Amino acid sequence: xxxxxxxxxxxxxxxxxxxxxxxxxxxxxxxxxxxxxxxxxxxxxxxxxxxxxxxxxxxxxxxxxxxxxxxxxxxxxxxxxxxxxxxxxxxxxxxxxxxxxxxxxxxxxxxxxxxxxxxxxxxxxxxxxxxxxxxxxxxxxxxxxxxxxxxxxxxxxxxxxxxxxxxxxxxxxxxxxxxxxxxxxxxxxxxxxxxxxxxxxxxxxxxxxxxxxxxxxxxxxxxxxxxxxxxxxxxxxxxxxxxxxxxxxxxxxxxxxxxxxxxxxxxxxxxxxxxxxxxxxxxxxxxxxxxxxxxxxxxxxxxxxxxxxxxxxxxxxxxxxxxxxxxxxxxxxxxxxxxxxxxxxxxx
Amino acid sequence: xxxxxxxxxxxxxxxxxxxxxxxxxxxxxxxxxxxxxxxxxxxxxxxxxxxxxxxxxxxxxxxxxxxxxxxxxxxxxxxxxxxxxxxxxxxxxxxxxxxxxxxxxxxxxxxxxxxxxxxxxxxxxxxxxxxxxxxxxxxxxxxxxxxxxxxxxxxxxxxxxxxxxxxxxxxxxxxxxxxxxxxxxxxxxxxxxxxxxxxxxxxxxxxxxxxxxxxxxxxxxxxxxxxxxxxxxxxxxxxxxxxxxxxxxxxxxxxxxxxxxxxxxxxxxxxxxxxxxxxxxxxxxxxxxxxxxxxxxxxxxxxxxxxxxxxxxxxxxxxxxxxxxxxxxxxxxxxxxxxxxxxxxxxx
Numbered sequence: 058x059x060x061x062x063x064x065x066x067x068x069x070x071x072x073x074x075x076x077x078x079x080x081x082x083x084x085x086x087x088x089x090x091x092x093x094x095x096x097x098x099x100x101x102x103x104x105x106x107x108x109x110x111x112x113x114x115x116x117x118x119x120x121x122x123x124x125x126x127x128x129x130x131x132x133x134x135x136x137x138x139x140x141x142x143x144x145x146x147x148x149x150x151x152x153x154x155x156x157x158x159x160x161x162x163x164x165x166x167x168x169x170x171x172x173x174x175x176x177x178x179x180x181x182x183x184x185x186x187x188x189x190x191x192x193x194x195x196x197x198x199x200x201x202x203x204x205x206x207x208x209x210x211x212x213x214x215x216x217x218x219x220x221x222x223x224x225x226x227x228x229x230x231x232x233x234x235x236x237x238x239x240x241x242x243x244x245x246x247x248x249x250x251x252x253x254x255x256x257x258x259x260x261x262x263x264x265x266x267x268x269x270x271x272x273x274x275x276x277x278x279x280x281x282x283x284x285x286x287x288x289x290x291x292x293x294x295x296x297x298x299x300x301x302x303x304x305x306x307x308x309x310x311x312x313x314x315x316x317x318x319x320x321x322x323x324x325x326x327x328x329x330x331x332x333x334x335x336x337x338x339x340x341x342x343x344x345x346x347x348x349x350x351x352x353x354x355x356x357x358x359x360x361x362x363x364x365x366x367x368x369x370x371x372x373x374x375x376x377x378x379x380x381x382x383x384x385x386x387x388x389x390x391x392x393x394x395x396x397x398x399x400x401x402x403x404x405x
Numbered sequence: 406x407x408x409x410x411x412x413x414x415x416x417x418x419x420x421x422x423x424x425x426x427x428x429x430x431x432x433x434x435x436x437x438x439x440x441x442x443x444x445x446x447x448x449x450x451x452x453x454x455x456x457x458x459x460x461x462x463x464x465x466x467x468x469x470x471x472x473x474x475x476x477x478x479x480x481x482x483x484x485x486x487x488x489x490x491x492x493x494x495x496x497x498x499x500x501x502x503x504x505x506x507x508x509x510x511x512x513x514x515x516x517x518x519x520x521x522x523x524x525x526x527x528x529x530x531x532x533x534x535x536x537x538x539x540x541x542x543x544x545x546x547x548x549x550x551x552x553x554x555x556x557x558x559x560x561x562x563x564x565x566x567x568x569x570x571x572x573x574x575x576x577x578x579x580x581x582x583x584x585x586x587x588x589x590x591x592x593x594x595x596x597x598x599x600x601x602x603x604x605x606x607x608x609x610x611x612x613x614x615x616x617x618x619x620x621x622x623x624x625x626x627x628x629x630x631x632x633x634x635x636x637x638x639x640x641x642x643x644x645x646x647x648x649x650x651x652x653x654x655x656x657x658x659x660x661x662x663x664x665x666x667x668x669x670x671x672x673x674x675x676x677x678x679x680x681x682x683x684x685x686x687x688x689x690x691x692x693x694x695x696x697x698x699x700x701x702x703x704x705x706x707x708x709x710x711x712x713x714x715x716x717x718x719x720x721x722x723x724x725x726x727x728x729x730x731x732x733x734x735x736x737x738x739x740x741x742x743x744x745x746x747x748x749x750x751x752x753x
Contacts, residue, residue: 198659209594212602246557246644254560254641277648281656293602294642296594300625301646305653308629311546312685330678337660 062095063378066160069102069110070129070147071167072365076102076110079166082370087119089371098374099124099160101151126150132363136170140178148172152179155356162377164348166361166370173210173351173360180356183386185393188218189353190292191360192226193299194346197283204230204239205280205288208349209296216259219243219289220267224392225352226287227269232383234286242275242285244294250274260289306338347372350380352389357381410443411726414508417450417458418477418495419515420713424450424458427514430718435467437719446722447472447508449499474498480711484518488526496520500527503704510725512696514709514718521558521699521708528704531734533741536566537701538640539708540574541647542694545631552578552587553628553636556697557644564607567591567637568615572740573700574635575617580731582634590623590633592642598622608637654686695720698728701737705729 067083069076083098090096097120100107104125128146130139143149148167155163156179165172169191177189192206206226211218223241230239243261245253250261252274264271275284280298290298313334317327347369348361357380361373380386415431417424431446438444445468448455452473476494478487491497496515503511504527513520517539525537540554554574559566571589578587591609593601598609600622612619623632628646638646661679665672695717696709705728709721728734 196656196660198656212594244645246560246641277645277650278652278655280649281652290645293594294645297592297625297638297642298646298649301628301649302625304626304629307626308544308546309685312544313681316681316685326677327681329674330681333661333664333675333678337657337664 060093060095061382062097063162063381064097064099064160065374065377066099066101066124066151066154066163067370067374068147068151068163068165068167069100069107070126071165071363072361072370073166073363074365075166076100076106077113078365078367079370080107080110080114081367082365083121083374084114084116084119085367085371086374094378096120096374096378097122099151099154101126101154102129102147103127124150124154130168130171132168134168134171136168136174139168139171140175149175149179152176152356152358155358156180161381162357162359164359164361164370164373164377166348166363166365166373169209169360172358176351176354176356176358180354180358183353183355183393184390186221186225186353186389187215188221189351190218190222190225191349192222192229192352193295193349195280195288195299195302197281199283201234201236201283201286203280203283203286203288204234205244205290205295205298206352207290207292207295208299209292210351211291212293212296214256214291216256216263219256219260219291220263221353221393223264223267223269223271223287223289225389226289228388228392229350229352229385230286232385232388233379236286238270239286240272240284241269241287241289242272242279244280244288244290245274245276248274248276256291264289309334309338347374347376350376350385352385355386357386408441408443409730410445411510411729412445412447412508413722413725414447414449414472414499414502414511415718415722416495416499416511416513416515417448417455418474419513419711420709420718421514421711422713423514424448424454425461426713426715427718428455428458428462429715430713431469431722432462432464432467433715433719434722442726444468444722444726445470447499447502449474449502450477450495451475472498472502478516478519480516482516482519484516484522487516487519488523497523497527500524500704500706503706504528509729510705510707512707512709512718512721512725514696514711514713514721517557517708520706524699524702524704524706528702528706531701531703531741532738534569534573534701534737535563536569537699538566538570538573539697540570540577540700541643541697543628543636543647543650545629547631549582549584549631549634551628551631551634551636552582553638553643553646554700555638555640555643556647557640558699560639560641560644562604562639564604564611567604567608567639568611569701569741571612571615571617571619571635571637573737574637576736576740577698577700577733578634580733580736581727584634586618587634588620588632589617589635589637590620590627592628592636592638593622593624596622596624604639612637657682657686695722695724698724698733700733703734705734
């Protein structure tokens, strides 16, 4: 088997349970890779904290480095200020290390807005990309999830941006889910071509004239029904739906509790329900998904949930490896710049 | 007890199972009202069909009239064309009858877009209302539902429109749920005052300066968590969330089925789950809610789901009676025109 090598920088100060969860996640990732894979992790953060945390684990199998960063960007930090003022933060230094070519990917469970702006500024955008975007998988009634983008990076979108999201989402879904020609749907309030805002109407035309597998407008119900493989929307709508969907589990849990409380009979009847619901709702769990990719920047960046568990961190590292392995970025540039392809299939 | 009298026009051609479900719903409504209430229903639709359907029911207790209408506005009819060309339709004639003061409310399970435009054009808007809006209740983790508006009537909204939705929603929630000072939240992608589009930022300022019980920005997860009693958003976002939420039951059902199929053990384990889930998800059922009000028109209009069952129709009629009884429209005009109130508490 061909030897594969992956160098990943991991922000160990990002999450709410840093740096323990991050380090444990990295160890678990390393334990679960194939034997032909060399994984090299660079922990980015306060060196003393990292060293002290590392003592709690069995690390001799792990190939790791430490990059010291004295500052931490918190969840409440303003992205622009963080970029300007916290250049010695784990997030900034991790992205910078990636931008300078020392690692192939950067993974963090930190401040999403800061990840977005610092990655865009330090890594730059891919040729042909107006706005980097954050994409997230939703579970569906079918066997595979559907990719929704944008889920919060861009609240005001021009048709061109939405079109580019469609291209990036299509390439990502195709590579991650192994789909030959992913079905792309435009999220709208009706299926008819004439529905929607001016921006949606213009985006519809662009998608219709493209060589994407565009299936037309889709509605809110189509996301969970899995009508499309890729759902395109602006970041305002996408973010609200994402958070609405995440709240289903809690809603269901509290309703099951309320039902159980009504009578002894109910409380007994409800007992077998909970484990089954847990299995089903595992799909909505951000841990299984790990993190979401930041598509459109000239690098491989995975953003995780602030509450990321070791399992989530492990899966975020795997997602980062997917980005590297499938060479997504070159494919995006090829698709968005059809006239600029050189002979060796790279963009000029 | 004081005698109460309600005259309601019911479009019997609107739903997918017309006119049987409509007539049965009216009979069930009549059977479930208090003894001090006089309910008078006017069935609007093809007279021969109504007469033939009425023969299938015991109707001697029902106080009803028939208004013949030869045409039907279908679900695929364009609202503007329907308004211009189908003046002999049940929907048009029912609204017209209400506009002319023969009935106190109009109820239909027909084409929502046509209901919206025909009602707005024939009934007119309330003083101070820029755009009539459709409001829908969502279940929450708490004991009471939350009212979301707009859910599809207005896809492009100015801050003024959203502000008026907040006023109308607050009055509706207060009267229907019996809340003294409903908490109003502005749906956004973050809680901070600085988040959101220009429209959202301006709306935020208007709401903050109003005498509404404005609790600030809320996120997608806050809807089901019941953080606010009234959730304000544009009709694009609201419609997508409404349809997304409606698809949740089907998603859960198909996942439970898939889980059951995996093994005999699973299929046995799942058996007690289904009835409990049904009870919990009854809350998401449009039948229990009946219909949604069209707020802001100078009349009482309830819009139902095309698939409305007799139970849904019954509850739509009750919703129409609520609108009449609580005198919502006068309260909305009073709130939106504080300088124009006359001594008898009516708007000039």
